Amino acid sequence: NAGVMQNPRHLVRRRGQEARLRCSPMKGHSHVYWYRQLPEEGLKFMVYLQKENIIDESGMPKERFSAEFPKEGPSILRIQQVVRGDSAAYFCASSPRQTNTGELFFGEGSRLTVL
Amino acid sequence: GESVGLHLPTLSVQEGDNSIINCAYSNSASDYFIWYKQESGKGPQFIIDIRSNMDKRQGQRVTVLLNKTVKHLSLQIAATQPGDSAVYFCAETSTGANNLFFGTGTRLTVIP
Numbered sequence: 001n002a003g004v005m006q007n008p009r010h011l012v013r014r015r016g017q018e019a020r021l022r023c024s025p026m027k028g029h030s031h032v033y034w035y036r037q038l039p040e041e042g043l044k045f046m047v048y049l050q051k052e053n054i055i056d057e058s059g060m061p062k063e064r065f066s067a068e069f070p071k072e073g074p075s076i077l078r079i080q081q082v083v084r085g086d087s088a089a090y091f092c093a094s095s096p097r098q099t100n101t102g103e104l105f106f107g108e109g110s111r112l113t114v115l
Numbered sequence: 116g117e118s119v120g121l122h123l124p125t126l127s128v129q130e131g132d133n134s135i136i137n138c139a140y141s142n143s144a145s146d147y148f149i150w151y152k153q154e155s156g157k158g159p160q161f162i163i164d165i166r167s168n169m170d171k172r173q174g175q176r177v178t179v180l181l182n183k184t185v186k187h188l189s190l191q192i193a194a195t196q197p198g199d200s201a202v203y204f205c206a207e208t209s210t211g212a213n214n215l216f217f218g219t220g221t222r223l224t225v226i227p
Contacts, residue, residue: 042217106158
Protein backbone atom coordinates (compact mmCIF):
# COMPACT_ATOMS: atom_id res chain seq x y z
CA ASN A 1 0.00 0.00 0.00
CA ALA A 2 1.70 3.15 -1.19
CA GLY A 3 1.95 5.98 1.27
CA VAL A 4 0.98 9.60 0.77
CA MET A 5 2.59 10.77 -2.46
CA GLN A 6 3.60 14.36 -2.95
CA ASN A 7 5.08 16.00 -6.00
CA PRO A 8 7.16 17.72 -6.90
CA ARG A 9 9.56 16.99 -4.09
CA HIS A 10 11.48 20.15 -4.88
CA LEU A 11 10.22 23.21 -6.70
CA VAL A 12 12.03 26.45 -7.49
CA ARG A 13 10.08 29.52 -8.48
CA ARG A 14 10.89 33.17 -9.04
CA ARG A 15 8.98 35.84 -7.22
CA GLY A 16 5.61 36.43 -8.86
CA GLN A 17 5.30 32.97 -10.38
CA GLU A 18 2.78 30.34 -9.38
CA ALA A 19 3.50 27.16 -7.47
CA ARG A 20 1.31 24.05 -7.62
CA LEU A 21 1.88 21.25 -5.17
CA ARG A 22 0.12 17.93 -5.54
CA CYS A 23 -0.83 15.32 -2.99
CA SER A 24 -2.22 11.86 -3.63
CA PRO A 25 -3.55 10.39 -0.39
CA MET A 26 -3.13 6.82 0.69
CA LYS A 27 -5.47 4.36 -0.94
CA GLY A 28 -8.84 4.45 0.77
CA HIS A 29 -8.23 7.84 2.37
CA SER A 30 -10.61 10.63 1.48
CA HIS A 31 -9.41 13.25 3.99
CA VAL A 32 -6.42 15.47 3.25
CA TYR A 33 -4.59 17.97 5.42
CA TRP A 34 -1.92 20.46 4.35
CA TYR A 35 0.77 21.75 6.71
CA ARG A 36 3.64 24.19 6.16
CA GLN A 37 7.03 23.94 7.80
CA LEU A 38 9.51 26.80 7.85
CA PRO A 39 13.20 25.89 8.38
CA GLU A 40 13.95 24.83 11.94
CA GLU A 41 10.30 25.12 12.97
CA GLY A 42 7.38 22.84 13.60
CA LEU A 43 4.58 22.20 11.15
CA LYS A 44 1.68 24.63 10.99
CA PHE A 45 -1.78 23.63 9.88
CA MET A 46 -3.11 25.23 6.72
CA VAL A 47 -6.22 23.47 5.46
CA TYR A 48 -8.32 20.33 5.76
CA LEU A 49 -10.25 18.96 2.80
CA GLN A 50 -12.50 16.10 1.95
CA LYS A 51 -13.34 15.13 -1.59
CA GLU A 52 -14.70 18.26 -3.31
CA ASN A 53 -15.07 20.14 -0.01
CA ILE A 54 -12.93 22.47 2.08
CA ILE A 55 -13.75 21.67 5.68
CA ASP A 56 -11.37 23.93 7.57
CA GLU A 57 -9.12 26.57 6.03
CA SER A 58 -8.41 28.48 9.21
CA GLY A 59 -4.65 28.22 8.69
CA MET A 60 -4.58 29.40 5.10
CA PRO A 61 -3.32 32.89 4.30
CA LYS A 62 -6.22 34.96 3.05
CA GLU A 63 -4.57 35.87 -0.22
CA ARG A 64 -2.66 33.99 -2.91
CA PHE A 65 -3.19 30.54 -1.39
CA SER A 66 -5.89 28.10 -2.41
CA ALA A 67 -6.48 24.38 -2.11
CA GLU A 68 -8.73 21.86 -3.75
CA PHE A 69 -9.40 18.15 -3.61
CA PRO A 70 -11.41 17.21 -6.68
CA LYS A 71 -13.54 14.13 -7.07
CA GLU A 72 -10.87 12.63 -9.30
CA GLY A 73 -7.19 13.24 -8.96
CA PRO A 74 -4.85 14.58 -6.30
CA SER A 75 -5.31 17.43 -3.90
CA ILE A 76 -3.66 20.64 -5.12
CA LEU A 77 -2.19 23.44 -3.04
CA ARG A 78 -1.79 26.48 -5.22
CA ILE A 79 0.25 29.54 -4.37
CA GLN A 80 -0.08 32.49 -6.70
CA GLN A 81 2.46 35.29 -7.08
CA VAL A 82 4.94 33.63 -4.77
CA VAL A 83 7.16 35.69 -2.48
CA ARG A 84 10.37 34.72 -0.71
CA GLY A 85 8.47 34.18 2.53
CA ASP A 86 6.60 31.30 0.88
CA SER A 87 9.82 29.26 0.81
CA ALA A 88 9.09 26.30 3.03
CA ALA A 89 8.35 22.61 3.07
CA TYR A 90 4.70 21.81 2.46
CA PHE A 91 3.44 18.55 3.87
CA CYS A 92 0.28 16.71 3.06
CA ALA A 93 -1.30 14.16 5.35
CA SER A 94 -4.21 11.85 4.74
CA SER A 95 -6.57 9.80 6.83
CA PRO A 96 -9.51 7.47 6.26
CA ARG A 97 -11.77 9.68 8.36
CA GLN A 98 -11.86 13.07 10.03
CA THR A 99 -9.14 12.84 12.61
CA ASN A 100 -6.30 14.59 14.37
CA THR A 101 -4.84 11.41 15.76
CA GLY A 102 -2.19 8.87 14.93
CA GLU A 103 -4.31 7.80 11.95
CA LEU A 104 -2.85 10.77 10.13
CA PHE A 105 -0.12 9.74 7.67
CA PHE A 106 2.26 12.34 6.30
CA GLY A 107 3.91 12.48 2.92
CA GLU A 108 7.55 13.35 2.41
CA GLY A 109 6.80 16.95 1.57
CA SER A 110 7.32 19.40 -1.25
CA ARG A 111 10.11 21.89 -0.74
CA LEU A 112 9.44 25.23 -2.34
CA THR A 113 12.26 27.69 -2.88
CA VAL A 114 11.41 31.17 -4.08
CA LEU A 115 14.28 33.08 -5.65
CA GLY B 116 -3.23 28.51 18.50
CA GLU B 117 -1.29 28.41 21.68
CA SER B 118 2.38 27.64 21.73
CA VAL B 119 3.91 24.27 22.19
CA GLY B 120 7.52 24.63 23.17
CA LEU B 121 10.47 22.43 23.87
CA HIS B 122 13.08 23.03 26.58
CA LEU B 123 16.08 21.70 24.63
CA PRO B 124 16.57 22.50 20.97
CA THR B 125 19.43 19.99 20.64
CA LEU B 126 20.35 16.82 22.46
CA SER B 127 23.38 14.60 21.98
CA VAL B 128 23.56 11.17 23.55
CA GLN B 129 25.89 8.20 23.40
CA GLU B 130 24.64 5.13 21.63
CA GLY B 131 23.05 2.81 24.15
CA ASP B 132 22.13 5.56 26.60
CA ASN B 133 18.58 6.63 27.29
CA SER B 134 17.25 9.88 25.83
CA ILE B 135 14.68 12.21 27.29
CA ILE B 136 13.06 14.88 25.17
CA ASN B 137 10.82 17.41 26.88
CA CYS B 138 7.90 19.49 25.75
CA ALA B 139 5.84 22.19 27.44
CA TYR B 140 2.35 23.02 26.29
CA SER B 141 0.14 25.88 27.32
CA ASN B 142 -3.34 25.05 26.03
CA SER B 143 -5.18 23.51 28.96
CA ALA B 144 -7.94 22.39 26.60
CA SER B 145 -5.60 20.00 24.79
CA ASP B 146 -6.47 16.42 25.56
CA TYR B 147 -4.43 14.46 23.07
CA PHE B 148 -0.71 14.53 22.43
CA ILE B 149 1.50 12.92 19.82
CA TRP B 150 5.23 12.56 19.38
CA TYR B 151 6.60 12.57 15.85
CA LYS B 152 10.02 11.76 14.48
CA GLN B 153 11.23 13.60 11.42
CA GLU B 154 14.34 12.48 9.62
CA SER B 155 16.15 14.82 7.28
CA GLY B 156 14.23 15.38 4.06
CA LYS B 157 11.25 13.31 5.18
CA GLY B 158 7.81 13.82 6.62
CA PRO B 159 6.85 13.40 10.27
CA GLN B 160 6.48 9.83 11.40
CA PHE B 161 4.15 8.89 14.24
CA ILE B 162 5.95 7.47 17.27
CA ILE B 163 3.50 7.35 20.15
CA ASP B 164 0.47 9.16 21.48
CA ILE B 165 -1.23 9.72 24.80
CA ARG B 166 -4.59 10.99 25.90
CA SER B 167 -5.07 13.31 28.84
CA ASN B 168 -6.76 10.63 30.93
CA MET B 169 -3.40 8.84 31.12
CA ASP B 170 -0.09 9.90 32.55
CA LYS B 171 2.13 7.26 30.99
CA ARG B 172 2.15 5.13 27.88
CA GLN B 173 4.79 2.72 26.66
CA GLY B 174 5.69 1.51 23.23
CA GLN B 175 8.62 -0.35 21.83
CA ARG B 176 11.67 1.36 23.40
CA VAL B 177 9.68 4.56 23.86
CA THR B 178 7.68 5.92 26.76
CA VAL B 179 5.61 9.09 26.88
CA LEU B 180 4.89 10.78 30.18
CA LEU B 181 2.23 13.42 30.64
CA ASN B 182 2.07 15.77 33.62
CA LYS B 183 -1.09 17.81 33.26
CA THR B 184 -0.45 19.76 36.45
CA VAL B 185 2.55 21.51 34.94
CA LYS B 186 1.54 20.99 31.31
CA HIS B 187 4.61 18.95 30.51
CA LEU B 188 5.17 16.08 28.15
CA SER B 189 8.27 13.97 27.72
CA LEU B 190 9.48 11.27 25.37
CA GLN B 191 11.91 8.70 26.69
CA ILE B 192 13.86 6.54 24.28
CA ALA B 193 15.59 3.54 25.77
CA ALA B 194 18.94 2.28 24.48
CA THR B 195 19.21 5.02 21.89
CA GLN B 196 20.50 3.88 18.51
CA PRO B 197 22.08 5.82 15.62
CA GLY B 198 18.85 5.36 13.69
CA ASP B 199 17.09 7.42 16.34
CA SER B 200 18.95 10.54 15.20
CA ALA B 201 16.27 12.92 13.96
CA VAL B 202 14.19 15.91 14.99
CA TYR B 203 11.44 15.07 17.43
CA PHE B 204 8.25 17.08 17.66
CA CYS B 205 5.47 17.02 20.17
CA ALA B 206 2.04 17.98 18.92
CA GLU B 207 -1.12 18.77 20.83
CA THR B 208 -4.75 18.90 19.91
CA SER B 209 -8.19 18.54 21.38
CA THR B 210 -11.10 16.26 20.67
CA GLY B 211 -13.03 17.39 17.63
CA ALA B 212 -10.33 19.72 16.36
CA ASN B 213 -9.16 19.35 12.79
CA ASN B 214 -5.55 20.25 13.31
CA LEU B 215 -2.46 19.55 15.34
CA PHE B 216 -0.30 22.23 16.97
CA PHE B 217 3.35 21.33 16.65
CA GLY B 218 6.24 22.44 18.83
CA THR B 219 9.48 23.69 17.34
CA GLY B 220 11.32 20.40 17.68
CA THR B 221 14.39 18.93 19.34
CA ARG B 222 17.27 17.61 17.28
CA LEU B 223 18.56 14.35 18.71
CA THR B 224 22.04 13.26 17.70
CA VAL B 225 23.26 9.82 18.68
CA ILE B 226 27.00 9.48 18.98
CA PRO B 227 28.24 6.00 18.01
